[in-house]
Amino acid sequence: MRFLHTADWQIGMRAAHVGAAGARVREERLAAAQRVVDVAHQHGAEFLLVAGDTFEDNAVDRVLVQKVADILAAFRGPVYLIAGNHDPLVPGSVWDHPAWKEHRNLYLAGDRERIGVPGGVLFASSLREKQSPTDPSAWIAAGDERTIAIGVAHGSIESVAGEFDYPIARDAAQRAGVDYLALGHWHSYAHFPDNAGVVRMAYSGTHETTKFGETDSGNVLLVEIAQRGAPPQITPIRTGGLVWQTIDREVRVLVDLEQLLEEIEGVAAPANTLVNVRLRGLLPTGAEQLLTRLEELTSARFCYGRFDASQLLPAPEDDRWIEELPPGVLREVAARLQSWSNPSCQEERPEGASPQVASRALLDLYRLMQEVDT
Amino acid sequence: MILRRIAVEGWQRFANRVELGPLGEGLNIVHGPNGTGKSTLFLALRRGLCDSHKTRGDAMKTLCTWGRELPPQVTIDFEHEGTEYRICKQFLQGARSELYRLEGGHFVRFQEGPAADDFARGLLKAQAPARGPSDGREHWGLAQMLWATQGDLALEKLAEPARVSLQESLGRQMTSHEALGLERRLADAYGRAFTAGGKLKTGKDGPRLRHDQQQLDEWMRRRDEYRQKLERYEHAAQRIQMLLAQSQQSATQLQEKQAALAETRQRADTYRAAVAARDQRRTEAEAAQARFHEITSRIERLQSARHEYDECQKQLEQLEQEIPSIRTQLEQLSAQHDEANRQAQQVRQGRGAVEIAEQRARLAMDFVHQQRTVDDLKSTLEQVHRLRDEVNRAREVRQNLIAPDAKELAALRTAHARLAQAKIRYEQSLVTLEIQTEAMVEVEVQDAEVATRRAALAGEKLTFRGSPEVIVRVPEIGVLRAYGPSDNVENLRRDASEAEADWQRLVERYPCRDLEALQELSTQAAELDRQIRDGLKLGSDLLRGRKLEKLEAEYVEATARIAEILQSEPAWQTEPPLPSQLQAEASRIKEQFVKAIDAAESEVQRRRDAEHVVKTRLLRHEERLTHLRDQARKAKQRMESASDGLSDAEREERRKRALLDCGLAEEKCREAEKQLAAFGKDPLPLVEQLERETRALQTAHDEASRDLHTLQGELKQILAEAPYSHLAEAEEQVARLEAAIEQEQLQLEATRLLYETLMQCKREVAESLAAPVKQRAQKTLERLTGGRFASIEISEHFGAAGVIPREQQGQSVALDQISGGEREQVHFAVRLALADFVFPSGRQLVVLDDVFTYTDSERFAVVLELLQEAASKFQVVVLTCHPERYRALTEAHFFDLKALVDCSYEAHARSA
Numbered sequence A: 001m002r003f004l005h006t007a008d009w010q011i012g013m014r015a016a017h018v019g020a021a022g023a024r025v026r027e028e029r030l031a032a033a034q035r036v037v038d039v040a041h042q043h044g045a046e047f048l049l050v051a052g053d054t055f056e057d058n059a060v061d062r063v064l065v066q067k068v069a070d071i072l073a074a075f076r077g078p079v080y081l082i083a084g085n086h087d088p089l090v091p092g093s094v095w096d097h098p099a100w101k102e103h104r105n106l107y108l109a110g111d112r113e114r115i116g117v118p119g120g121v122l123f124a125s126s127l128r129e130k131q132s133p134t135d136p137s138a139w140i141a142a143g144d145e146r147t148i149a150i151g152v153a154h155g156s157i158e159s160v161a162g163e164f165d166y167p168i169a170r171d172a173a174q175r176a177g178v179d180y181l182a183l184g185h186w187h188s189y190a191h192f193p194d195n196a197g198v199v200r201m202a203y204s205g206t207h208e209t210t211k212f213g214e215t216d217s218g219n220v221l222l223v224e225i226a227q228r229g230a231p232p233q234i235t236p237i238r239t240g241g242l243v244w245q246t247i248d249r250e251v252r253v254l255v256d257l258e259q260l261l262e263e264i265e266g267v268a269a270p271a272n273t274l275v276n277v278r279l280r281g282l283l284p285t286g287a288e289q290l291l292t293r294l295e296e297l298t299s300a301r302f303c304y305g306r307f308d309a310s311q312l313l314p315a316p317e318d319d320r321w322i323e324e325l326p327p328g329v330l331r332e333v334a335a336r337l338q339s340w341s342n343p344s345c346q347e348e349r350p351e352g353a354s355p356q357v358a359s360r361a362l363l364d365l366y367r368l369m370q371e372v373d374t
Numbered sequence B: 001m002i003l004r005r006i007a008v009e010g011w012q013r014f015a016n017r018v019e020l021g022p023l024g025e026g027l028n029i030v031h032g033p034n035g036t037g038k039s040t041l042f043l044a045l046r047r048g049l050c051d052s053h054k055t056r057g058d059a060m061k062t063l064c065t066w067g068r069e070l071p072p073q074v075t076i077d078f079e080h081e082g083t084e085y086r087i088c089k090q091f092l093q094g095a096r097s098e099l100y101r102l103e104g105g106h107f108v109r110f111q112e113g114p115a116a117d118d119f120a121r122g123l124l125k126a127q128a129p130a131r132g133p134s135d136g137r138e139h140w141g142l143a144q145m146l147w148a149t150q151g152d153l154a155l156e157k158l159a160e161p162a163r164v165s166l167q168e169s170l171g172r173q174m175t176s177h178e179a180l181g182l183e184r185r186l187a188d189a190y191g192r193a194f195t196a197g198g199k200l201k202t203g204k205d206g207p208r209l210r211h212d213q214q215q216l217d218e219w220m221r222r223r224d225e226y227r228q229k230l231e232r233y234e235h236a237a238q239r240i241q242m243l244l245a246q247s248q249q250s251a252t253q254l255q256e257k258q259a260a261l262a263e264t265r266q267r268a269d270t271y272r273a274a275v276a277a278r279d280q281r282r283t284e285a286e287a288a289q290a291r292f293h294e295i296t297s298r299i300e301r302l303q304s305a306r307h308e309y310d311e312c313q314k315q316l317e318q319l320e321q322e323i324p325s326i327r328t329q330l331e332q333l334s335a336q337h338d339e340a341n342r343q344a345q346q347v348r349q350g351r352g353a354v355e356i357a358e359q360r361a362r363l364a365m366d367f368v369h370q371q372r373t374v375d376d377l378k379s380t381l382e383q384v385h386r387l388r389d390e391v392n393r394a395r396e397v398r399q400n401l402i403a404p405d406a407k408e409l410a411a412l413r414t415a416h417a418r419l420a421q422a423k424i425r426y427e428q429s430l431v432t433l434e435i436q437t438e439a440m441v442e443v444e445v446q447d448a449e450v451a452t453r454r455a456a457l458a459g460e461k462l463t464f465r466g467s468p469e470v471i472v473r474v475p476e477i478g479v480l481r482a483y484g485p486s487d488n489v490e491n492l493r494r495d496a497s498e499a500e501a502d503w504q505r506l507v508e509r510y511p512c513r514d515l516e517a518l519q520e521l522s523t524q525a526a527e528l529d530r531q532i533r534d535g536l537k538l539g540s541d542l543l544r545g546r547k548l549e550k551l552e553a554e555y556v557e558a559t560a561r562i563a564e565i566l567q568s569e570p571a572w573q574t575e576p577p578l579p580s581q582l583q584a585e586a587s588r589i590k591e592q593f594v595k596a597i598d599a600a601e602s603e604v605q606r607r608r609d610a611e612h613v614v615k616t617r618l619l620r621h622e623e624r625l626t627h628l629r630d631q632a633r634k635a636k637q638r639m640e641s642a643s644d645g646l647s648d649a650e651r652e653e654r655r656k657r658a659l660l661d662c663g664l665a666e667e668k669c670r671e672a673e674k675q676l677a678a679f680g681k682d683p684l685p686l687v688e689q690l691e692r693e694t695r696a697l698q699t700a701h702d703e704a705s706r707d708l709h710t711l712q713g714e715l716k717q718i719l720a721e722a723p724y725s726h727l728a729e730a731e732e733q734v735a736r737l738e739a740a741i742e743q744e745q746l747q748l749e750a751t752r753l754l755y756e757t758l759m760q761c762k763r764e765v766a767e768s769l770a771a772p773v774k775q776r777a778q779k780t781l782e783r784l785t786g787g788r789f790a791s792i793e794i795s796e797h798f799g800a801a802g803v804i805p806r807e808q809q810g811q812s813v814a815l816d817q818i819s820g821g822e823r824e825q826v827h828f829a830v831r832l833a834l835a836d837f838v839f840p841s842g843r844q845l846v847v848l849d850d851v852f853t854y855t856d857s858e859r860f861a862v863v864l865e866l867l868q869e870a871a872s873k874f875q876v877v878v879l880t881c882h883p884e885r886y887r888a889l890t891e892a893h894f895f896d897l898k899a900l901v902d903c904s905y906e907a908h909a910r911s912a
Helices: A014-043 A060-072 A170-176 A254-265 A289-300 A320-324 A329-341 A354-374 B038-050 B113-123 B141-145 B162-172 B177-193 B208-348 B351-400 B408-427 B488-505 B515-543 B548-568 B579-642 B647-681 B684-720 B724-786 B821-839 B857-870 B897-911
Strands: A002-006 A047-050 A079-081 A105-109 A115-116 A120-124 A148-154 A180-182 A190-193 A197-205 A219-224 A233-238 A243-251 A271-283 A304-314 B002-009 B018-019 B027-031 B073-080 B083-090 B096-103 B106-111 B433-434 B441-447 B454-456 B461-466 B469-474 B478-483 B788-794 B800-805 B845-851 B873-879 B891-897
Touching: A002 A014, A014 A047, A014 A060, A014 A219, A014 A271, A014 B724, A060 A079, A060 A105, A148 A170, A170 A180, A170 A197, A180 A219, A197 B857, A243 A254, A254 A271, A254 A289, A271 A289, A289 A304, A289 A354, A304 A354, A329 A354, A329 B724, A354 B177, A354 B724, B002 B038, B002 B873, B018 B684, B018 B897, B027 B038, B038 B073, B038 B113, B038 B141, B038 B845, B038 B873, B083 B113, B096 B113, B106 B113, B106 B351, B113 B141, B141 B821, B177 B724, B208 B579, B208 B647, B208 B684, B208 B724, B351 B515, B351 B548, B351 B579, B408 B488, B408 B515, B433 B469, B433 B478, B441 B461, B454 B461, B461 B469, B724 B788, B724 B821, B724 B857, B788 B821, B800 B821, B821 B857, B857 B873, B891 B897
Parallel strands: A002 A047, A047 A079, A079 A105, A120 A148, A148 A180, A180 A197, A243 A271, A271 A304, B027 B873, B027 B891, B845 B873
Antiparallel strands: A002 A219, A115 A120, A190 A197, A219 A233, B002 B018, B002 B073, B073 B083, B083 B096, B096 B106, B433 B461, B441 B454, B441 B469, B469 B478, B788 B800
16 A cells, blocks of 8 residues: 555645745645645555645635645545544535535545545544544544554644643554554654554644744655555655745854855745744944845845844944944934943833834944945 | 125115125125115125025015116125125016126126025025015024124024024034034934924825835734634534534424324324214214104193193183173272262362461461561660760760860879979079058069069058069168079079970960869860760660661561551551461361361272272283183194194104114214223324424424525625635735834834934033023123123023023013113124124124114124124124214224215216
8 A cells, every 4th residue: 555645735824924925835835735746646656645634724715625626636546635623524614615526536534434445444534623622533443454454633642631632642543453544733744653663653744834943844755554564664755845944043243144144145945935034142343234135135035034133232342333433412322322222221211212222223323324434 | 605795776776786895804884874775785685695586476576676667686796615606686577596606707607596596595504485585584594693684683582494503513513524414314314204293204205104004904904804704604604513413403303203293193083083983873862862852842742732722711711701790890989989089179179268367377477576576676776866866965065175185184284283393493582572561652673573663552561572682762761672592593483484384385275274174174075985985885785786777777678568468457457466366267277178188088099999909800800811812822823833743642652762762872872982982082182282393393494494594605605705815815914014014113213212312412412502602692791781791591592581680689581671772782792602603613794784773882882892803703794874883993894875876876877
């Protein structure tokens, strides 16, 4: 038995955290779905198994439903799906769409079904609620099966008892007597060996990364099982198209920023990369132009760029430029702003003179000084 | 900037070209009589440097030469920072502005039109007004502190931008020149985002933040809208799920109920068939019973009718025999009744005699009564009339008797006693001279109460009384003088006179003066008053509250009644009747009549009763006869109707047969009842209950289906809008805009903080630097006023706000409370100080148009000193009509404007 295990496509997902790049992120998820089918064809998968949360919500645009159905229908073998907690099988759900009936190779599991699949049997059950304390794999009893038995479930391994997040026991595969339990819900790839060290249950993770900080996502799993009882061969295959890169740096000297600039400029496919740059530490003297360049680069070059230098404070000990100011009004202004930019400043602050605002004002003053000098 | 030369033409009073210059770089005194055009030249200077050549309006039209159509022109040569310029402006018709620069000894035009205007204004940092000429000092830029129009040195407030320039000038002393560029950039950045009042700009010129905020609001609105739709979707989906479960459950219940209903209906059909069979048997039994009862009843009716008919016939025969004898008896009794009536009528005719006797008796009583009334009234009236006469007489006497009453009598007694006592006291106070004559003598009284000559015969006694002495002369004898105490004789005489007057006043109304007589009169009057009162009381008692007129009327009425009675009974005139006797006679007659009538009416009643008894008996017999005949007829009819053509035996036979049929039918009926009882309870109510329940379930099922259908439609509608996808887009946009706004706000806040901090620091510096201005002005004022003022108050707008005189011990005095001359001097001192600070280097033009009009000569000498000193830094142009006041300024250039004008006219005349 050879099949492709995927889950959590979250089609139609909102991506508020990337603002205007949300549309691109959504488009890429559809493109990644197409890549999943391509991978299945490339690796000779006999069927596709989608372990829930195909859609982000049941109220997504029906055009997306049609598109997904069409993409899956393009697979030459059967496709077995279950409804997850994001798209539960309820009235008015995405599964009511006629597209699922149009294509004969698409099969959505109902309640607790034992389905004959190429090379064995599949135990599948769709979720009908968004939350539940019930183990969605607890009903599977494949111990007596003579052929390869696999299961599919959507829930959370080792979730806290009493939480309504479809908890799944860590030894669910063993208890259910299946050769492999395909899991969905987690967006990162994860596998769980049994007592004998054999991996019989795994999360494929989402086929396309959804946010910054999400590790081991953007894959599908090619699962191969030789015979009943044999250990499954699980191979992650990359399907994600976007790179979500978080650059969290502490800046101490000017060179740090110069290196960062080189790094950002060296990103291979900026159009497919989302960058989140967070800087903290001290602002070295003469770094303002470099900062401006970094901000411009981040915002303009990438599919999405977020540049946060708010935690970057002018170095308190590096106030030479202030000292170099001619004595008088400007030096007094700079001194006051520098004082207010310090969060521990005890002086009375004018209205709106938060440390962040004062820091920005100090930077502006510095920038203006530079411009006047030139 | 300093002025080299100014020429005007077609400008108010200067119809021809008049040129003033070249002016010296120090002091310049332009003088001329009033109306020569000094202030006009100053106005031309301001228009030429500050106004746009395109300025129009009534104010500009007044620049034209009176009665001429020539456009006003002004040409100004000036030097600024080492460069010589010339600006030529023509206003109104053919308006133009041209700016020249001296290059290689020639003026070369390098600006014209608005650019030339702007250049000139820029030198002064002047700002043109939105409309019209720049008459206000605030439009003169830096020159507002250097130029003073006619008689107006006051500078209460230094307007923008001069104030800013002053602050800048003051600040410049402590900041670098380069920093000004930074400030301007910052001010530009601030000005792009904020208004002068510090508010965020709006409209298309406002910062992007506004636009983003509006977009954010819109996207948030959409987000909320789609969130609500999503909630509606969730709610509808849940409801549909619930309804589906309910619908399934109700369908199952409905099926079960329908099955139960079908079974119960089958049982009900069987039950209904048994009931119908029972009812059929019951009907048959009832029919048998009815037949039996019918034949039995017929037999009984025939027997009853037959018996009744026979009885009626018997009674009829008996009655028909009795009725003729009863009729005969009734005729006899009727005749006797009529006879008794006739006799009673005769007796009733005696009633008239009874009434006559009774009436005569009543008349006699009335007659006697009226006679008594007449007697009583006559007596009373006579007494009353007599009393009235007596009272009237007493009243008449009393009216004529003037007598004092008791009170008056007491007053009389008092007055009389007082008079007597006064007389006694007076008499006692008199000196008495008594002469017992022995011969005839004639005495001449010289002093006495009665001073008359008196003669007396011998033996007579002459008495003379007087006070305090009595003097008489007896001829040939001498003068006799008697005297005594002379204390109060005059008072006593006066008392006596007054007592006499009182007495006379009291008694003058009475007929006598004697007290005793008056006493008697008073007694008589009291007696008369008593008689009147008694008479009136007695009369009132006799009348007993009645009116006399009413008594007299009653008397007349009673007399008339008696006369009336006597007309009918004249015998009573002579022999009055005895009412009791007449009454007794009337009673006797009446008693006889009553006995007779009672007897007659009793007889009539007895006859009537007897007749009535017989008549009633006859009527009963006749009624009975009629009734029996009718009863017999009906009995016969019943016999005929009950007859069925059968004989009695045949009928009895039929009755026996009906009785047997009845028993048989009842037996069958009991059998059917037994079968029905074995079936049990009627299932029909259960059927009805099940039908109701089924209908209710069906209705609930239908309603759930309908709701389901509606919700499914709603769900489809919501889903067609793809709320989640739209929500995703809206939330992304909101996040994007919020992030952008956050950054923009941060930047704006930073710009604001930087700008405001800079301004605050500058203000603080400027305020600290205002002290030198004050000190410098104060020094100048000290020189002018000889130290009269301890200090000058400088306002925040750098104008003179007040002074502190030395004698005021620190208390400030407003400028309008000091003299006009000192006010001029204070403003002059402040202007000089401000000019010193604003223009630390480079000469500037100062124009003073007849400003020291109130300054006295002593202080004016100091003014001249100050002007001379100022001329080392400034070009000073003084316009005055008193050139002699400035003759002490030996280094000054004097310009006689009148001579210039005259020359101009002469030159014009020559050229013409």
